[in-house]
Amino acid sequence: MNRAGRAxxxxxxxxxxxxxxxxxxxxxxxxxxAEIRTLPGGAGANAACWAVxxxxxxxRLLGRVGTDAADWHExxxxxxxxxxxxxxxxxxxxxTVIALVDASAERTFLTDSGAALRLSPADWCPELLDxxxxxxxxxxxxxxxxxxxxxxxxxxxxxxxxxxxxxxxxSAGFLAALGADRFLAAAEGAEVLLxxxxxxxxLTGHAGPERAAAELSRRFPLVVVTLGAAGALxxxxxxxxxxxxxxxxRPVDSTGAGDAFTGAFLAARLAGxxxxxxxxxxxxxxxxxxxxxGGRPPVPPTDGRSAS
Numbered sequence: 001m002n003r004a005g006r007a008x009x010x011x012x013x014x015x016x017x018x019x020x021x022x023x024x025x026x027x028x029x030x031x032x033x034a035e036i037r038t039l040p041g042g043a044g045a046n047a048a049c050w051a052v053x054x055x056x057x058x059x060r061l062l063g064r065v066g067t068d069a070a071d072w073h074e075x076x077x078x079x080x081x082x083x084x085x086x087x088x089x090x091x092x093x094x095x096t097v098i099a100l101v102d103a104s105a106e107r108t109f110l111t112d113s114g115a116a117l118r119l120s121p122a123d124w125c126p127e128l129l130d131x132x133x134x135x136x137x138x139x140x141x142x143x144x145x146x147x148x149x150x151x152x153x154x155x156x157x158x159x160x161x162x163x164x165x166x167x168x169x170x171s172a173g174f175l176a177a178l179g180a181d182r183f184l185a186a187a188e189g190a191e192v193l194l195x196x197x198x199x200x201x202x203l204t205g206h207a208g209p210e211r212a213a214a215e216l217s218r219r220f221p222l223v224v225v226t227l228g229a230a231g232a233l234x235x236x237x238x239x240x241x242x243x244x245x246x247x248x249x250r251p252v253d254s255t256g257a258g259d260a261f262t263g264a265f266l267a268a269r270l271a272g273x274x275x276x277x278x279x280x281x282x283x284x285x286x287x288x289x290x291x292x293x294g295g296r297p298p299v300p301p302t303d304g305r306s307a308s
Contacts (some may be wrong), residue, residue, distance in 0.1 A: 007133060010062070020036045
């Protein structure tokens with residue numbers, strides 16, 4: 001098998017996002033005016049799209065989707081420059097997330113994982129690593145037995161092939177439900193861990209992101225903790241080695257900001273950037289992402305539903 005290459009392979013979730021932006025607090029038991037859009041999303045898919053936007057030459061995405069929306073998602077990914085490797089599930093619908101975005105641009109998710117977490121070891125094969133320089137795993141895969149098995153197999157095969165692996169822990173709430181020890185054990189072998197501050201806190205028990213980043217970097221060679229508008233921390237060998245600022249922007253929707261960071265960070269690493277420079281690229285993409293609705297960079301619409 002040909003392992004030499006420069007491609008990025010993302011294994012993760014493909015999701016239909018229903019983004020509801022409400023300028024006033026939710027009114028229980030009655031109506032709240034909102035701007036609502038249906039968009040392609042998913043942490044893994046978003047990161048892949050932002051990697052292309054950030055200059056990665058070839059980006060592939062392996063994920064599982066329901067037959068209900070598979071064609072739409074394939075068109076949206078291709079329009080963004082991503083090569084989709086989608087497994088179609090005839091028994092489960094495509095994952096759907098309702099993102100409630102308040103006036104401060106903060107988002108709260110209602111998540112139906114659908115087909116996304118039904119990705120299984122049978123959907124993976126080592127040949128998927130042909131031509132791949134980096135493998136990225138969306139942390140959502142670790143929250144169900146079938147998809148966790150697929151992630152672990154991909155991690156193992158990447159290690160044997162000498163392909164660097166990064167993991168985004170994805171969800172503080174799901175991490176707390178699974179348990180930090182179980183997640184950390186499943187992610188063992190990854191070169192890079194990309195948590196946000198809340199996820200780093202759940203994984204270590206430390207409220208301070210600096211201490212959490214330092215502790216995690218004793219377990220993973222490189223840890224980058226994203227801090228939203230405050231930028232990011234880079235940690236290696238048990239110590240914070242860089243603090244990166246985020247460009248100031250006026251946020252509209254924080255959905256997918258971390259995915260944008262991940263995609264740009266990985267594209268920069270593929271291009272040879274050191275961790276601090278890659279984190280700067282990630283912060284720039286994250287800042288751009290929060291100025292628009294949805295989790296992906298803008299692309300032309302694929303059909304009646306918007307894909308921007």
